[in-house]
Amino acid sequence: MPTPLPNPDKYIPALQDNSRRLIDLSINMLQRVPCSEEYTHKEDHFALMGSAFISKQIDHLESIRMLVRENQHKDAGLIARSMVEGTCILFWARDPDTKCPEESRAFLWRGYSVIHDFRAIRERKRAGKRVDSGRKAWVTDWFGNYSKFYLDPKAKSKSDPYRHDSKWSGHTVRELCESVKEIEKISDTFYEIYKATSAWVHWTPEALAGSIQTEGNCITYTSQKMFNGVGLSALVTGIESLLLCTFLLESHSHLGYGERLKEFDEEFASLQRNWQIDETNLLIEEKFSNVRQ
Numbered sequence: 001m002p003t004p005l006p007n008p009d010k011y012i013p014a015l016q017d018n019s020r021r022l023i024d025l026s027i028n029m030l031q032r033v034p035c036s037e038e039y040t041h042k043e044d045h046f047a048l049m050g051s052a053f054i055s056k057q058i059d060h061l062e063s064i065r066m067l068v069r070e071n072q073h074k075d076a077g078l079i080a081r082s083m084v085e086g087t088c089i090l091f092w093a094r095d096p097d098t099k100c101p102e103e104s105r106a107f108l109w110r111g112y113s114v115i116h117d118f119r120a121i122r123e124r125k126r127a128g129k130r131v132d133s134g135r136k137a138w139v140t141d142w143f144g145n146y147s148k149f150y151l152d153p154k155a156k157s158k159s160d161p162y163r164h165d166s167k168w169s170g171h172t173v174r175e176l177c178e179s180v181k182e183i184e185k186i187s188d189t190f191y192e193i194y195k196a197t198s199a200w201v202h203w204t205p206e207a208l209a210g211s212i213q214t215e216g217n218c219i220t221y222t223s224q225k226m227f228n229g230v231g232l233s234a235l236v237t238g239i240e241s242l243l244l245c246t247f248l249l250e251s252h253s254h255l256g257y258g259e260r261l262k263e264f265d266e267e268f269a270s271l272q273r274n275w276q277i278d279e280t281n282l283l284i285e286e287k288f289s290n291v292r293q
Contacts, residue, residue: 008232011275012068015235018268019065022239023058025260026246030054032255045106046093050249053090057083057245061238073224073231074200074207080234081197083241088177090245092169094252095180101149105169108149112168114142115150119160239268 033051034044060083067076093105100108117139124131147162155161169176199207213222224230243265250257 008228012228012232012235014271015232015239016065016068018264018271019061019235019239022242022246022264023061025257025264026054026058026242029246029250029255029257032257033249033253044253045102045104045110047249047253049093049106049109050090050245050252053086054242054245054249057086057238057242060086061242064234064238068228068231068235071223071225071228071231073227073229073234075224076234077197077230078200080237080241083238085173085177087241087244088180089169089173090248091180092176094248101146108169111142111146112150112163114139114146115162115168118143118147118162122160236272243268 030051033047035048035051060079064076064079067073067079093109095105096103097105097108101111117135121131121136121139150162150168152161152163152167155163163170166172171179210227211222213220243261246257246261247265249255250261
């Protein structure tokens with residue numbers, strides 16, 4: 001993990017307050033996004049995708065806040081890693097792609113639901129359960145038109161030659177993020193957060209070395225409280241990730257929240273400058289200035 005700051009507990013309360021206000025602002029912003037109950041190819045798919053991603057980012061940031069309050073700092077770092085992934089995916093989906101249906105990566109993301117429906121209907125049939133005829137007709141129609149975009153040339157099953165969830169886009173998350181032009185500005189951070197958290201994910205000796213101590217001839221449990229620098233970094237990362245996603249949706253949908261987001265961004269940046277936090281201590285740097293315009 002990044003080098004801990006001196007006395008991170010001094011800064012965490014202010015970040016908890018900032019994250020709470022950003023969550024509230026994001027929830028209010030989502031209520032302004034127009035939507036339709038009918039699923040059609042004419043919808044604004046990026047607005048829907050952005051709204052869904054922001055909702056998940058809100059949940060993640062809430063979880064980070066709770067974990068940090070309970071001194072579960074390393075686990076908060078894992079969630080921060082997921083938030084960075086989501087931010088990268090949304091940046092990727094913003095760009096058009098002539099190989100995607102409707103030239104929209106957001107449509108490709110949403111359209112993948114038809115693969116889920118296809119698999120669910122197949123499983124219900126195998127289990128001898130009833131399948132709603134209307135739903136089946138709808139899925140069959142969309143499946144016939146768009147399933148070809150999700151074919152996996154390496155699929156082993158002839159009855160299900162489609163991509164799995166982890167590669168719905170045809171790429172791994174890492175490949176997808178590396179293909180985003182803006183990712184060049186945070187590529188070091190992207191790899192840093194993976195490097196910093198992968199050991200904890202994979203139960204390596206390095207990661208678990210700090211989880212136990214020896215007292216005499218006995219092993220004792222060590223809590224995550226001592227890793228409060230990781231908790232601080234997770235909060236900063238979470239705030240920045242959610243903020244970037246809200247800027248993306250605002251720049252796309254023009255919901256009238258631009259000024260409030262800029263004010264929050266400036267306040268958040270000022271807070272970090274006042275603390276004199278070195279960027280190398282954070283899991284995500286202040287970048288993407290063009291998105292904030």
